[in-house]
Amino acid sequence: MPLPSELSATPLVRPTGCPGLLRIVQAMDGGICRVKLAGGVITAQQAYAVADVAQRYASGVIEVTNRSNLQIRGVGPEHAALIEPLMAAGLGPANAASDDVRNLMLSPTAGIDPRQTLDTWPLARQILASLENTPRFAELSAKFAVQLDGGEALAMLEHHHDLWLSAFTDNGQTLLAFGLAGCPAQDAPLGAVPLEHGHELVMAVLTLFLDRARPEQTRLRHLFNDCTVADFVERLALRSSVSIVPVNAWRRDVSAAHSPLGTYPQREPGRVFVGAAPALGRLDAAMLSGLAQLASQYGNGTLRFTPWQSVLLPDVRAEQAPLVTQRLHALGLLCDAHNPLAHLVACTGSSACAKGLADTKQDARQLAGLLSQPQTIHLTGCQRSCAAAHVAPVTLLAVAPGHYDLYLRAPEHAGFGVLRERNLTIEAAGAWLEARQRSNTDD
Ligand code: SF4
Structure with missing residues (x-):
């Protein structure tokens, strides 16, 4: 039928x-x-x-x-x-x-x-x-x-x-x-x-x-x-005429994963790609034009944007990578994978979204200044979680302007994970995350 x-x-x-x-x-x-x-x-x-x-x-x-x-x-x-x-x-x-x-x-x-x-x-x-x-x-x-x-x-x-x-x-x-x-x-x-x-x-x-x-x-x-x-x-x-065969032991190997920021070799000897990120995924017109110019001058005339809200310049000659990195930095892009701001994700927030309970982008910048080491943290203005396509290790869910509930990812918990703290200010969230980082390092 x-x-x-x-x-x-x-x-x-x-x-x-x-x-x-x-x-x-x-x-x-x-x-x-x-x-x-x-x-x-x-x-x-x-x-x-x-x-x-x-x-x-x-x-x-x-x-x-x-x-x-x-x-x-x-x-x-x-x-x-x-x-x-x-x-x-x-x-x-x-x-x-x-x-x-x-x-x-x-x-x-x-x-x-x-x-x-x-x-x-x-x-x-x-x-x-x-x-x-x-x-x-x-x-x-x-x-x-x-x-x-x-x-x-x-x-x-x-x-x-x-x-x-x-x-x-x-x-x-x-x-x-x-x-x-x-x-x-x-x-x-x-x-x-x-x-x-x-x-x-x-x-x-x-x-x-x-x-x-x-x-x-x-x-x-x-x-x-x-x-x-x-x-x-x-x-x-x-x-369909497609023959589907069983896969026994194979699982995707994730051991070689690396940061999207920095310089890495390509298949072609002597060529590298250089990765950088606009803070919290936002560029302005001058930055995008500057990136286009760098791609033409030092790469192959193309840019590749990434799901980490960053960008790669492919086909750069290896010896020119330090200069390209300098130029990316001068454009205002983050080039250092150790910069805490490069690891924060924030949705549009209350500055431009009616559903947002806090100015997540502004709060993320403040939080980055309080962290001594990179931690992957997602600040979301409401439950919809527009900025993150998967659950981050730490989620700060806005409950009021400048105030967030803090969740830690846990495979057995749906949603953002386990609720660990309620109604934290950004200063308090920064202190909590720093203390947790220190205790993890000390263990
Ligand atoms: S997560 Fe909520 S506050 Fe943030 S952009 Fe989406 S709808 Fe707006």
């Missing part, structure tokens, strides 16, 4: 409050325009275009998102004037309906990472083209997300994805392990397919999800309230 979604000739559109390039969403500080970047990559010319329109038609504030995209804040009434140059620069979708579905996360070092098992770009381009050009996929929610991991040392493996694929080799054959509604850092794979079946697997998962999900079910985890994961995988195997 046909399923309800198969009877309908009109594609079902799942409503979303997320901004897009063509859908500018209002906030307290003006509109937000989100520019999706394939694999987080932007050319210098495209970066100039973003910086220019952010300056002319918005507040000049540009944010790096935790999915390696950019968003322009404070957009004024001239939406068309802002969008047209971005489209002309090639930053738009292939067609208006496909802007939301370009949610494929790659490692920021895809193709250049010495530790990679696979250069994911060829498969990624194939998947992105299908996402944009298959009308049915316009039914996917703007939040539905796929990850393709090539085994790089620098990879965000903790963000939950509806579908994740991770490359490994077995007896000389490249396979893609996969999982649903989870992440490669925590979950055992459900199975694996040969690399050449990777595209077909992605298409089959997306189509099966759309066939089975009710309109209000925007993510695979919602569908798993109605059916089991095993049932979904069984149907997948039945309806």
Whole structure:
């Protein structure tokens, strides 16, 4: 019997409050325009275009998102004037309906990472083209997300994805392990397919999800309230010609992970990438233009944004890395992985979000000044947790201006983890975290 979604000739559109390039969403500080970047990559010319329109038609504030995209804040009434140059620069979708579905996360070092098992770009381009050009996929929610991991040392493996694929080799054959509604850092794979079946697997998962999900079910985890994961995988195997093989002992190796800040060698001898971060994920137009200029002068004319809300300059000659780092520092970017501010994440907060109970960005800067060593801490203005795609080791949840409840991540606790302290001021939170750090070091 046909399923309800198969009877309908009109594609079902799942409503979303997320901004897009063509859908500018209002906030307290003006509109937000989100520019999706394939694999987080932007050319210098495209970066100039973003910086220019952010300056002319918005507040000049540009944010790096935790999915390696950019968003322009404070957009004024001239939406068309802002969008047209971005489209002309090639930053738009292939067609208006496909802007939301370009949610494929790659490692920021895809193709250049010495530790990679696979250069994911060829498969990624194939998947992105299908996402944009298959009308049915316009039914996917703007939040539905796929990850393709090539085994790089620098990879965000903790963000939950509806579908994740991770490359490994077995007896000389490249396979893609996969999982649903989870992440490669925590979950055992459900199975694996040969690399050449990777595209077909992605298409089959997306189509099966759309066939089975009710309109209000925007993510695979919602569908798993109605059916089991095993049932979904069984149907997948039945309806596609992809041969899914069991994966026994393989788990994603996370031991080579390193900070996104600093200088690291690429596969190509003599070439390095240099990583830096704008404080709390926020750039201004001058910083973005400066980055574009550095990429043209010392790199390959492209920048790669990362899910840590930072940026990499690839293809820098190794001997020029110290100079590039100096120039990044002069632009106002954080280049030292030991700087506590580089480890803090804060949402928009009450300065520009009506739901925010505290000015999280301002409080994060104050907190960073109280910490002697880096600690990964997330300050969130409310329970929605917009700034963090996975639970941080420490979460400060605003309860009033300048006051936060403090949670420590604990695998057995849902949400932010275990509530350890209530209603702390920033000074008190700083003292508590410093004392905890000292006692951890002393143990
Ligand atoms: S987490 Fe809450 S306060 Fe922060 S940006 Fe999101 S909705 Fe606003």
